[in-house]
Amino acid sequence: MTLHVLLNGELTELPEGTTLAALIAQRDLTPEAVGSAVNGRHVPRAARAERVLDDGDTVTLFQPIVGG
């Protein structure tokens, strides 16, 4: 089965059982350099490997930027 996940606004297809940690690795992002949230809730770095994504989840990944 294929999951449909909204990743930072873009509909993304993933294999069933994909974890948040696997998704971040698949995107070539440095795990320590991104923040993650699923369905608007922060998922701490240490919990990403256990967070199996569900069909319809909204995943948001954040990066540090300049700010005022």
Add this chain to the structure above:
Amino acid sequence: MHPVLAPSPWTAYGVTLHSRLLLGTAGYPSPQALHEAIVASGTEVVTVGLRRIHAGASGAGDNGHIAAIQSALRERGARLLPNTAGCRTAREAVELSHLARELYDTPWIKLEVVGDEQTLQPDPWELVSAAEELVRDGFAVFPYCTDDLVTCQRLLDVGCEVLMPWGAPIGSGQGLINPWALRTLRERWPDVPMVVDAGIGAPAHAVQAMELGYDAVLLNSAVSQAREPVRMAAAFGQAVQAGRLGFEAGVMAPQSMAVATTPVGGRPFLL
């Protein structure tokens, strides 16, 4: 510098700070200019943000600005103050604060919850609600608020140890549009660390805030949008020192009429 000629330090959440300038990092013409501005300002606290990674992107994608900040922080021994810019609800702000704490490895958070799109005025209800939850979660909350007395009281009630009332709307450069309100806050809570945040455009505005007895000012556009950001950063660094030293030295009471200064003892000629 002789100790008497240097402004006293101030404290925020148990951290002693010698600089009274908190500097934003957005909108600089280059990473190099940002780095040099941080160093030239003498700041010990710089603000940063978070944003969604663009879909399909990999890597930093910030054109080297974050690296410039980190390098300047090492040079200055400064610390980060992440913000929750862009949040419109307490829920968003709380979640973004947790993300910021993890990414930047600091419990300090500049709490912004906007309630109006034209003025970017903080939403007092959402702000207080978010502050209450974040204080419970162990954050050191720096709430960006208006100069409304009751909102500030509520923020203190829920555990904020610092207040950051605006001088004017963000990025407007209008200076202190309501000195009476800012003076009232200062007089009401003389021992609460207070930072004038937003609206400052010129070094004179920073001096005015310091002469009102504020502990520090936080600004960004006034430096980043200056023709020469690095020189302006230095100007603000000197302005906050001058203003604070003036406040500590005690500004003279204004008089409605002239008071002769030269002790001549009347007119020079008795004709």
